[in-house]
Amino acid sequence: MSYTELYLTKSPLVSLEIAGKEPKVAMFGVPFDSTSSFKPGSREGPNAFRNAYLNIEVEDHYLKASAERLPITDLGNMVLNFESEFMVDAVSKIVGELKDKGIAPGIVGGEHLLALGSARNYGGDSLVVFDAHLDYRNELCGLKISHGTWLRRLLENTSFKRVIHVGSHCTTPEEEDIYDKVKVVNVYDLEDNPDLFQKAVEGLNRVYVSIDLDVVDPAYAPGVGNPEPAGLTSRQMIKLLYGLKHTEIAGFDINELNPSMDTSGITAALAAKLYSVLAILASR
Numbered sequence: 001m002s003y004t005e006l007y008l009t010k011s012p013l014v015s016l017e018i019a020g021k022e023p024k025v026a027m028f029g030v031p032f033d034s035t036s037s038f039k040p041g042s043r044e045g046p047n048a049f050r051n052a053y054l055n056i057e058v059e060d061h062y063l064k065a066s067a068e069r070l071p072i073t074d075l076g077n078m079v080l081n082f083e084s085e086f087m088v089d090a091v092s093k094i095v096g097e098l099k100d101k102g103i104a105p106g107i108v109g110g111e112h113l114l115a116l117g118s119a120r121n122y123g124g125d126s127l128v129v130f131d132a133h134l135d136y137r138n139e140l141c142g143l144k145i146s147h148g149t150w151l152r153r154l155l156e157n158t159s160f161k162r163v164i165h166v167g168s169h170c171t172t173p174e175e176e177d178i179y180d181k182v183k184v185v186n187v188y189d190l191e192d193n194p195d196l197f198q199k200a201v202e203g204l205n206r207v208y209v210s211i212d213l214d215v216v217d218p219a220y221a222p223g224v225g226n227p228e229p230a231g232l233t234s235r236q237m238i239k240l241l242y243g244l245k246h247t248e249i250a251g252f253d254i255n256e257l258n259p260s261m262d263t264s265g266i267t268a269a270l271a272a273k274l275y276s277v278l279a280i281l282a283s284r
């Protein structure tokens with residue numbers, strides 16, 4: 001072994017190479033916040049996530065597994081580009097290439113709009129979205145392609161057989177037709193009946209999971225672009241992911257991490273924990 005191998009790391013990349021093991025999860029960051037409708041800054045999210053990921057314990061007590069023993073490859077961040085259609089198209093193409101190699105994308109954003117690209121080309125059976133908002137508007141701030149419209153744009157042309165939306169508590173009248181296409185389990189229903197999530201995801205195959213961190217209450221996750229009070233606790237959120245332990249996770253993203261709103265770094269730490277759980281599930 002040489003000194004360069006002994007003393008140098010690839011930090012802040014979160015790549016973990018394990019001899020003889022091919023990575024099943026590929027991390028990449030999408031530093032994009034051009035359609036931000038409240039607090040911009042999530043373009044800095046991927047690097048804040050990496051810093052947290054390298055400094056929290058990723059041994060999972062419940063799953064009896066450690067993300068520290070999972071080979072993950074960190075492909076870096078997408079090139080900086082402020083144009084929405086370029087970003088969506090690029091994410092879609094990267095995800096397609098990973099899919100062909102049998103590697104699950106594990107993306108960190110950046111705005112939720114990135115999921116329009118990743119979910120569009122992921123080609124699986126089911127989509128599970130966690131978000132305080134439905135993101136099912138037709139237009140937001142004059143934009144048809146935006147972090148508040150991406151789910152409507154996706155469902156206008158999709159092959160997903162089932163779409164489950166979890167944790168919402170902000171619905172605008174123009175979004176109410178979402179119930180025709182999506183099984184919505186809102187935060188109040190979940191509180192009254194915690195089994196609703198498990199029932200909703202029963203029998204799902206090849207799931208793509210998209211988490212907007214604002215689904216978690218700002219008391220636990222203030223570092224997001226559009227904080228909304230009355231969200232989930234961080235432990236509730238983690239437990240919901242455990243509910244997917246018998247489901248094949250073929251890809252995921254964690255988005256809207258905004259370090260400029262996250263002075264203590266607790267949101268980045270939560271993003272890192274959620275990422276480790278999903279990476280364990282996606283590697284099974």
Ligand SMILES: [Mn+2]
Pocket residue numbers: 131132133212214215226
């Ligand atoms: Mn949201």
